[in-house]
Amino acid sequence: AEKAGTSVILVINKIDALSPPEVEALREDIWRKMGFIRHAPVLEISALQGKGLQPLTRKVLRVLEDRSQEISTHALTECVRRENQVHNPKGVKFFYAHQAARHPPAFVFYVNDPDKVVETLRRHLVNSIRKKWGFAGTPIRSVFRKTGRQLASGLKQNSTR
Numbered sequence: 001a002e003k004a005g006t007s008v009i010l011v012i013n014k015i016d017a018l019s020p021p022e023v024e025a026l027r028e029d030i031w032r033k034m035g036f037i038r039h040a041p042v043l044e045i046s047a048l049q050g051k052g053l054q055p056l057t058r059k060v061l062r063v064l065e066d067r068s069q070e071i072s073t074h075a076l077t078e079c080v081r082r083e084n085q086v087h088n089p090k091g092v093k094f095f096y097a098h099q100a101a102r103h104p105p106a107f108v109f110y111v112n113d114p115d116k117v118v119e120t121l122r123r124h125l126v127n128s129i130r131k132k133w134g135f136a137g138t139p140i141r142s143v144f145r146k147t148g149r150q151l152a153s154g155l156k157q158n159s160t161r
């Protein structure tokens with residue numbers, strides 16, 4: 001689901017047959033085994049008793065709404081500029097960022113050197129985007145590119161040879 005860009009909601013059914021400590025243990029087991037989709041909401045239902053079905057419907061609609069968001073280039077760039085100062089071990093310079101797609105959401109970050117972007121910085125930026133705009137249950141794609149200004153100046157230099 002993550003690779004395919006599909007949004008995910010994890011549902012624990014048959015909670016009527018479990019005690020609260022068993023439900024909590026099940027949640028912990030889910031996160032231990034499926035931590036790579038920590039952004040996915042977990043809901044508890046009892047299909048037999050009809051418990052939790054309305055919150056599930058609301059959550060599905062919310063995930064679809066979040067997934068369809070469009071973030072302005074200005075707002076995204078401001079967020080990235082603020083957040084890259086929090087965690088940026090190799091001193092990557094960010095010029096701007098924009099949303100390139102919505103299903104699933106994809107963001108392009110224009111930087112001075114994409115090779116200096118470490119995984120922890122990428123995760124920090126994605127988590128910051130999630131914190132500000134949601135995207136619960138939805139994978140977020142991130143691409144780091146060398147800024148167009150540097151590419152354009154490189155093309156100018158090459159064309160005069």
